[in-house]
Amino acid sequence: MVSPKPQKEISGKRLIRLTNIHARRRQPGGINTPLTPCRTSGIKVICPPPSVVNYGINYLWKMNSTDFQELYNTWYKKSFTFAKAYVQDRMIAEDIVSESLVKLWKMMQEKKIEYPQSLLLTLLKNKSLDHLRREVMRQTVEEGLAETCRRELSIRISTLEACNPEDIFSSEVKEIIQKTLTSLPEQTRAIFEMSRFDGLSVKEISLRKGITPKAVEYHITRSLKALRVSLKDYLPLLVFLFG
DSSP states (O other), X not given: OOOOOOOOOOOHXXXXXXXXXXXXXXXXXXXXXXXXXXXXXXXXXXXXXXXXXXXXXXXXXXXXTTXXXXXXXXXXXXXXXXXXXXXXXXXXXXXXXXXXXXXXXXXXXXXXXXXXXXXHHXXXXXXXXXXXXXXXXXXXXXXXXXXXXXXXXXXXXXXXXXXXXXXXXXXXXXXXXXXXXXXXXHHHHHHHHHHHTSOOOHHHHHHHHTSOHHHHHHHHHHHHHHHHHHTGGGXXXXXXXXX
């Protein structure tokens, strides 16, 4: 005996499509009845006509829980108004309502819900809160990044304002550079001078010294780090002289 195939769970979007077709068949004009466009997660759904907007909670309790279209028609408008009042975004509110109604419908398939209106409101509330909390986190991160950028910009402005072009010729700067280079290992100092004073490329220095280009770059980087520390009060000049 062949075992029956397990039924696949219907997604919320497919569920709305199926209920649209079912509802049109029940209306005058049948399946050809045009849809009133309402966005729910990017899907056109049948908006409740004026004659069926006010079903009432008692009718909802008595209806067959498998009739998703009845559930949708009854509570979509009120749910949307509630969600949008808090999230302040039409598309986000539509998604929240769609997800909440599908969640409620699935729960009604599993067991009897004594107070579906209260459960639906809880779903809407929690999903709206989740969205608002994510917004707070996003804004906090953005504000933190903005504050960091402002601080860095302020430092660059103050440093540049303090830069005196005449310092490049000062005996103090020359003395600091000379002392720093003298303190470096001989090979490191020689490679740095070949690069910055003689204008040789990394490849040319590599051939002259018989070492790899990576080793040449290491010695240059080491020299620049030492100069960055010793010339910390003259950083714009460091960039200009050895950048």
